[in-house]
Amino acid sequence: MTGIDWLILGLYFAFVLGIGVALKGSMKTSTDFFLAGRAIPAWVAGLAFMSANLGAQEVIGMGASGAKYGIATSHFYWIGAIPAMVFVGIFMMPFYYGSRARSVPEYLRLRFDEKTRGLNAISFAIMTIFSSGISMYAIAKLIQTLHVFDGVFLRLGINSSWIFDFSILISALVVLVYTFLGGLSSAIYNEVLQFFLIVAGFLPLTYLGLKNVGGWSGLKATLGPSYTHSWAGLSHPNTNRLGVEWFGLVMGLGFVLSFGYWCTDFLVIQRAMAAKSMSAARRTPLIGAFPKMLFPFLVILPGLIAIALPTQPAVPPHARVVVSAEPPGKGIIPMKVDASSGKPMLDKDGKPQLDYDLAVPNMLLHYFPPGMLGLGLTALLASFMSGMAGNVTAFNTVWTYDIYQSYIRPGATDEHYLWMGRMATVFGIAFSIAAAYMANRFNNIMDMLQLVFAFVNAPLFATFLLGMFWKRTTGHAAFTGLLAGTAAAAIHHGLTLPAGAVAGIKGGWLAITHIYPSEMAQNFWTAIYAWTTCFVVTIIVSLVTRAPDESKLVGLVYSLTPKPEEEPMAWYARPASLAIMVIAGTVVLNIIFW
């Protein structure tokens, strides 16, 4: 990092904090703070909907997967996001937005009952805290690895072992200030800034990288077909890099996991609930789907390029060395090195493991001179921070409306809840910091927590699907279905193991009845079992419990709700037209990269 890079980073921080300060005055009611006054235009909400998910794990992780699995990683976008984004916009938003629920758990309260809301609200609140902690941990680790602050620390005479703590503190502080001041509006505005920064920082990277390796055809020639096809080879797990067959991929990722995330996770739905009208809310996920469809080229392709480049200790003259005299990895991706012994880490076959998470950061260092490097790193940091802010704003809303107002102190003034929201921002971030340190200290606990969250999340979409489209679904059924689904996920995980893994955190802790070809296949099938169990149990319990009162379900269930009126607008801007365009675009991309 040279002076110019610092200038760019500083400029970004100034704007982020400036937005918070500018919005401070318009935070008058709790609706202003938690739902941005329900006044956000569709395009802003749409970009925020997409960017809220584009956090640390996404940008670094998708590049890493690109290097590991090739272009097939785009399944996480093309079938793992687009269909669900279209579905939530067209079919589900009328109930979320139309019911005037202030959060996803609150919708569950309106549609089902208190216990279903409580279950969802509490598990969601805990999850967001840990996610934002993991985000923070990832930022701090990256800053440490890239030696961003080393020069400054050296000059100030501070021991560089404090860099991790300093990075955690600074990112927490910035996110705290802007969400404390401007609430959800602040978070949304910064997500829009982050979106354009990522495009600005990564588009030239993809361009330079592709130009260097001879374009897509050059990449194909260097890497071979296994890296450059997304569907070919999916007929059997052993013939593709993902280690999954098409059915598990389409049902597990494309249906259960993706619909479970994009259609029920309050982190993203909150952005649409903040839209200024029903039609804006419906268009929010659809508008977000357009950039989502194209983002593989920005975040996945750099990973492929990183692995395709000739292997060499590439050390740009100005950058502090990331990969020093370590044994070469592959492309510009170094080998994973054990921090304590300094020896390369080997996998189960005795082959050295690659540190794929460095694919994207190393690409930035490889191609960008000072100036652009500052922009690229700023884009990375922006995505980390807004990913964190997304979690924080979702947390303070669910905490205040669904936990505090429901169970701790109902009937207080709106002013009081606004104050509580601000307080929740403060202690939410404090808890996240604790979670970040926990991630640093006890890696296994974090892995286990993420596993538990996956079990809790997997069945969710079955509950929403039945709740919104089958008026007979009852509250008792929803609650039992969710618990049964979570249990099914845990049991399935306990009975199966990915090939080559040892029983324990990876599965098989009950008994080993089936071996999956890869961890991904196991994850997808865990989700499929959880979803199916929840679906079946919810139907059965609904049929044996007392039917809900239909008059109370108007606006919450499909068959009892009048069709949303279309505002007069150009044909191409209508939700249905947007949906058709984005689906057609996705199909074309899949054919091109078949």
Place this chain on the structure above:
Amino acid sequence: MGIDIRLPLGGLFLLLGAILLVYGAVSDPSLYQQSLGINVNLYWGVVLLAFGALMFVLSRRGAHAAVRAESTTPSPRSSGH
């Protein structure tokens, strides 16, 4: 409510573009060996500057339109929302 996001967006990219452009114009050409001999700072600075200007103009226009709408139709809505 609050502010038009295009204003800070325009402002940020105008400044980013200007910084990169000026730096690209004055920096040592040997810096650009790693970016395949392309002065990315200069060229991309121009693009970002243009994008920033566009956003800035759009936000000004939006503000004017809002003022016109306000003056022709006496709005019953109070401030805040």
